[in-house]
Amino acid sequence: MRPTVHDIAAKAGVSLATVDRVLNGRPGVRAVTRARVEEAIERLGYVRDVAAANLAKGRVYPLVFIIPEGENPFMRGLEAEVRLAATRSSFERTRIAVVHVPPFDAPALAKAIDAAIAEGVAGIAAVAVDAPEVAAAIGRARAAGIAFVTLVSDLAASARDHFCGVDNLAAGRTAGSLMARFLGARPGAVAVLAGSMLVRDHRERLEGFRALMAEAGGGRQVLDVLEGQDEPERARALVGACLVAHPELAGIYSLGAGNAGLVAALEAAGRGDVCVIAHEITEPTRLGLERGVIDAVLNQDAGHEVRSAIRVLRAKADGLPVIAAQERIRIDIFIKENLPQPLDETGTARAAEA
Amino acid sequence: MRPTVHDIAAKAGVSLATVDRVLNGRPGVRAVTRARVEEAIERLGYVRDVAAANLAKGRVYPLVFIIPEGENPFMRGLEAEVRLAATRSSFERTRIAVVHVPPFDAPALAKAIDAAIAEGVAGIAAVAVDAPEVAAAIGRARAAGIAFVTLVSDLAASARDHFCGVDNLAAGRTAGSLMARFLGARPGAVAVLAGSMLVRDHRERLEGFRALMAEAGGGRQVLDVLEGQDEPERARALVGACLVAHPELAGIYSLGAGNAGLVAALEAAGRGDVCVIAHEITEPTRLGLERGVIDAVLNQDAGHEVRSAIRVLRAKADGLPVIAAQERIRIDIFIKENLPQPLDETGTARAAEA
DNA sequence: ATATTTCTGATGTACGTAAATCAGAAATTT
């Protein structure tokens, strides 16, 4: 069996209370005694039983996730993952609340952050909007001793503890690389459909994509960005017009949401030959892949991001270090052939990595 | 706070003992009373605190992982993941042992399984070799009430409870699809490098690859399989000879291990133009991607597989159902641009700013 | 109505840790 605090006490020849003081960094232990206890811990290979410890302290960590409202299917999936994690994590003495804010609305986000601070939560996770007032609110949270992570989209000039999301520059480069390889020698320009240049993740993806297309050579033209506000209808209109204006168009990189409109426009124009690369496995992109309208989808696993955010928030709330490598979110590539089956109706399905 | 057994007892107007009987399916409760208790459980939304429950029962699950020995870097990575999970899972009252067997050696594997049975473990995970004596040993394990999962490579005609690995047919198809797209209209045959046609996962990958290449049209020739036994030196020799015999070779699909040899042969021949698709992110494939010798790597996340195997074994040992969709392992695609950075020896990231 | 079986309540211990209290020992200061 694993050694317990009792074993340490016996081995070090001290009482349980002293072991407890050493283990929990409480004062009242002479340096010599502390060293003896620590040696016993080392020699016995003692590891704290977190379950028992949590049980004993009966502490709960109230966390808040601030997520954009609206129809964006990725955000809705993200929220579903938060709620799923919330039920699971009640075992881990974490209480999770979800708060909605309008998308791309910095003042509303700042207000939501301040509300969470007032509630006295232990940690906040938020999909950041890149604006000074948001950075200021994050500063206030941190000043109040509240852990803060940005989710999906970062905000560099802020005091956030950690960013839970993918390297969007690398994501853009990946999209560019796939586009270049899939198109090969085929001539024609490439269009880019984005949500808004006001969010950092979209800007970074575009930057990475453009950089790689330039490096790839061949002088392929990348057209001006179409900003669809992540809304399917706008995306449909923009892409439809673009297909008319550029009949020779060879590829489209959709780096935001609104992909239902993108697929609709392509199908309406009968342009299944256009090479399309999009982001995030959602209902529209899944259908697009299956029907061959979309060629590849880059994905960030929302479940991973949420669970990582929870781990980081709890660690920060406890003042523990975070192992960055463990929290890195991968950029998944999906094509028709390796597309995982959709979740079942219970919504519980997901390859849990915990 | 979450409701506890005490709350249920109060709500249902019964004693703690009765609640316990209902919760744990013990006899001695009238149907009427049981219904009352169950209603209270329902109404209060009671969920058993697994941590406290495990603590109380103090049960441990001894599990054994049987893994091929040798230099195969994927297997070594798999073993590392098992050991990592072992340290973490001691919290979950699981004790994990690792046993080595020679690769592709059915009698040795059967013997290892029988040894584990004799030890009275609660569950066994093994990288299967597709042979009748192995299936028989699995049958004996199951007959002894021991949970059994196959890991990475399956063995269909056996009594194993579950297979923890990817859909290798789909993996082969994915490789085929990428190969076809990357090559485009470029002429030339495609070679296949495998470990051994005696293991099921390699056979299935080949089948999927061939099927998709046929469907893709263009009449591209797929050469006879080169069997490298997952050994780098053999692979190097086979590929080197193949490059001489087929100067027009356009692509190579490496569906097993020994990729260090593959990369060496390609570099020696100066054939960076050959489109190469390999399996598993390991040191050689990572280097191959970074240097541009390998174009894409399909990966199965060994960590996911191991954790899934542990979850399944524990569930089976407890007689609980497994949600198959939750345990599905994805086929990851990596190219140079979305390759995750390797971890350094401390487990922390090399470049983790963001 | 009595005997018997079946159900239920009350109570206690255990799991491994956290945290508090209080008494006593050791070290330090006066």
Added chain:
DNA sequence: AAATTTCTGATTTACGTACATCAGAAATAT
């Protein structure tokens, strides 16, 4: 040497559940 401070030990309660025991109540059979 006495007074004080600082350290340490012993002990207890608590967390939420599992599990065992025993007595008593209720239901059923005789």
